[in-house]
Amino acid sequence: MKKRQMYFRMITASLMRRRSRMLVALLSIAIGATVLSGLVTIYYDVPRQMGAQFRNYGANMIFTASEDTFTLSDVQQGTALIEADKLVGVAPYRYENVRVHESPVVVAGTDMNGAQATSPYWHIEGEWPSADGQIIVGANIAESFRLKTGEMLEVSYTPSEIASGDEAIQDTVLEFEITGILDTGGSEEDYLYMSLTDLEELTGEAGAIDVAELSISANSDELSGYAEEISSTVSAVNARLVKRVTASETTVLTKLQALVLLVTVVVLALTMICVATTMTAVVTERRKEIGLRKAIGASDTSIVKEFLGESMMLGGLGGILGSVLGFVFAQQVSIHVFSSSISFMPALVPITILVSVLVTGLSSLMPIRSATEVDPALVLKGE
């Protein structure tokens, strides 16, 4: 048998057959590794999380007309300049005056998916429209006209350029199905919302876009860059940032990350203290064994090697446990605090294990040094 084989046989025997003792040490390492890998995961995921959080409060860029009007194709030209995976949603809005039950009402034509992405805080009683011919109505309108989800609603439109002469005014009247009532607590409750296609059918013309709201996943520097680029490239469009949100997003993010970093450092220090304490207890508890090993010929170097081997193996096991539990921990935090799940970072597994082995080894050094000071004569001294 090789010496190395006997070495591993010894340290695994020590860990396996002294399980209840080692479990305590393993637990402290695993908890440390869990919190560390969890916090690192959150640290890297917080920007993503926080970005999503802030976007929940609306769009962070809007397009308006730079001169007279702009069209849907101008919007598309502008959004084409934004990296596809950063563009969360675009909602163009075209406002027209229509009549419902003979009263004037403003209708907004939009892209329903885009509106849903840029205004995630909109609360709909019922469903978002899933097909043409379906609309949602603002809560104020629904109240005034006693409208309910599922009902049909006639909407009439009077062309603005009425044909000259005596000809009677010919209104366009279309019937829509109400799929939901929009409840935001804001001015949105005063509008009807339908698809751009429906609005085009109602008015009989493509018409101009009044404003487009965009939700983009980027930091404030990138956003300003996009705004400038779009404004200069697409002449009809003036792109502006919705400043208040993006600015606070960045400062809050920086503060949060600093906090997470601080907690990580504190946990790391606590783990090291905990491991050092546990190893000191282990060494004290095994003084007799150390004395015996020395009495039968162990050098200081082999004592150090054996204890370091044990603690590093514990560190490895704790690291494996910690990287699994850390992900679960980060996932739980993410779900409960940010209401969204995080992505698993495979690279974090070997890093957690390595850090755990190194940290455990490092914090065991002092206690293990004291192990070499054990007097072999201790063994002969009865008791």
Place this chain on the structure above:
Amino acid sequence: MSLLELKNVYKIYGELHALDNVNMKVEKGEWVSIMGPSGSGKSTMMNIIGCMDKPSKGEVLLDGVDIAKESAKNLTTVRRDKIGLIFQQFHLVNYLTAVENVMLAQYYHSIPDEKEAMEALERVGLADRAKHLPSQLSGGEQQRVCVARALINYPEIILADEPTGNLDEANEEIVVDLFHKLHDEGTTLIVVTHDPEVAEVAQRTIVLRNGRVVKEVQNQNFTGKIHFNEEGTHVTKTDLKSEEEIQAEEQAHE
């Protein structure tokens, strides 16, 4: 040249002279018993001979080398290469099996060899207990594992500090029998004991008192075996004196 020679050895703890000018020689292949009341310095002497402690004064020549002057590191080497230790408390590493405990001595000495370790366990009659942990072995069996561990590296000297102190008679006999075999093979044995039965089977008995050698007895009818009569009681065959006699002698001397 003697294998071991102690010249004017002192071990002083504050006021206490645990060893007080000890002079002693042990020849190669000899079997020596050390006796004496508790606190007389027997373990202190064994620690010094076993390279685990240093005398306060004096020379300890092992193979002509004064181990009192060696560094702790060299002492480890000497201990590993020349000395086999057996203790009263049958010290074994409690999470290693019997055979692993024996292999541990090989591991520190040279390279572990499971087959050879098994043979050593066979010699002490424990081949079928090789895979047991110390907690699964009786006291006698544990002490026999210690004997197997002590002899595995063919040491020049085996030092045993009260090896039968915690054993019943049957196991005591087995252990003494093993000593006899080792002695026949030429191993030098130094055995500390309280027990006159165990002491008298050696060739020579040295008696310590208050850190001094007060008596040396050449055992005339050395056989290496404990003898029992028909009733199973022990028959003393030497002229070893009892505690009381030694005490009386000492008082007369002073």
